[in-house]
Amino acid sequence: MQEIGIIMNGVTGRMGTNQHLIRSIVALREEGGVELPSGERVVPDPVLVGRNERKLERLADEHDIDRIAVDPDLEECLDGNDEIYFDSQITSRRPEAVTKAIEAEKDVYCEKPLATDLETAMDVARTAERAGVKHGVVQDKLWLPGLMKLDRLIEQDFFGEILSVEIDFGYWVFTGHVQPAQRPSWNYRKEDGGGIIDDMFAHWSYVLENLFGRVESVYCLGQTHIPERIDEDGNAYEATADDAAYAIMELENDIVAQLNSSWTVRVKRDDLLRIQVDGTDGSAVAGLRECETQHHSNTPKPVWNPDQPTEHDYHDDWETVPNNREFDNAFKQQWEHFIRHVVADEPFPWDFLEGAKGVQLSELSHQSWTEREHVPVPELSI
Structure with missing residues (x-):
């Protein structure tokens, strides 16, 4: 058994604490580490920054971790022998810290977005490649x-020719006036x-590309539906960022994707995320954990008659995709992949260039919103 040192910067935030520290690194330590192809195990040894x-x-006290460092001591951490630098700070702080880690010859794993703009994201990606x-x-x-069940259906050619994808995501985030914001x-x-x-x-950039195909163009409309909110100290502030976005994207192979993302919507669907995929041979609807299908042979033949009440229960026409395996925490699974990538040189396709694609899609979506134009999405390369 061996240890691998991981500098974890930004772990006091909600995502850094819950998903990356507790449900990933601490969980891996409790399981005895990550199993390598050789059968040997490597145990994460984190320093919390x-x-x-x-x-x-x-x-550190709650999770039996020996090492911490306050942010100004980051460079001292980077001078040490830890192999991996991880960053889950707010996006504006990420490029500088990640670049310092690269210059210190650390392997780097970070939260998305990689940067606040495409030029910076590509600079960081190229710096990592050169190093x-x-x-x-x-x-x-x-x-x-x-989504893994959706991917299984795609691999088995369940859909035939995929025609369209519809993504609905969101929930009501309280403004803080009556109830605290979440x-x-x-x-x-x-x-x-x-x-x-x-x-x-x-x-959405990596979900669409990994499952259905590269995004070739985007038309996006953003909105700031709620102009005033209450902050953590009980003070009113002007909401200057978009709290909802509505987009139509063209993917390769003539697939059309429609995406609604909102923090100002009340949920009346099975999950906070709903993805419907329609194809010539069948359709599927997936949430965070479940997935249901309807094959062409089991598709009913509805007749539109607004003068008569609908007696048919369309929910009954769908079948549940079985689990067929155990599903672990999503963040933890990718951590395992990255650790094996570092230690055992296993492939890891989700690199900084893939992260830059997400920044590009966001940037072009803002451009589309500003210009009220359909905007092409050029291919990126290092």
Whole structure:
């Protein structure tokens, strides 16, 4: 058994604490580490980095972690022998810290978006390539059970020719006036890197490309539906970032994707995320964990008659896709892939260039919104 040192910067935030530290790194340590192809196991040895020493000490004490470092000590950490640098800070702080880690010859793994703009994202990707370090971006939704079941259907050619994809995502985020908001206030300030386009379109970029094909063009309309919210200190502030976005994207192979992303919608569907895929031979609807299908041979033949009540229950025409396997935490699974990539040189296709594609889609979606134009999405290369 061996250990691998991981510098974890930004773990005091909600995502860094819950998904990356507790449900990924701590869980892997409790399981005895990541199993390599040789059968040997490698155990993560994290150092927790952040700006709040009290929070770092609490996290380290709760999860039996020996090492912490307050943010100004990051460069001292980078001078050490830890192999991996991980970044889950706010996006505006990420490129500088990641670049320092690359210059220190660390292999780098980070949250998305890689940067706030495409030029910076590509600079970071090229810097990593020139340095010869291994690099990756979190693309966790690829390991959600619902999406893995969709991928299984695609591999088995269930859909025939895929015609369209419809993605509905979102929920009501309280403004703070009556009930506390369940998302941080910076999410709603453009000047702090907030906005649902920047937050979610980086996800939709890799989901669409990995499952259905490259995005070739986008038409997007963003909105700031709620102009005032209440921050963590109880103060009113102007919401300057988009809280909803509506897009139509053309994918390769003439697939049309429609995407609604909103923090101002009340949920009346089976899950916070709903993806419907329609093809010539069948359709499927997936959520975060479940997936249902309707084959061409089982498709009913409805007749539109607005003068008569509908007696047919269309939900009954769908069949549930079985699990057929155990599904682990999505973030943890990608962490395992990246650790094996670093230690055993296993392939890891979700690199900084893939992360830059997400930044590109967000940037072009903003451009489409501003110009009210359908915008092509050029192919990227290092």
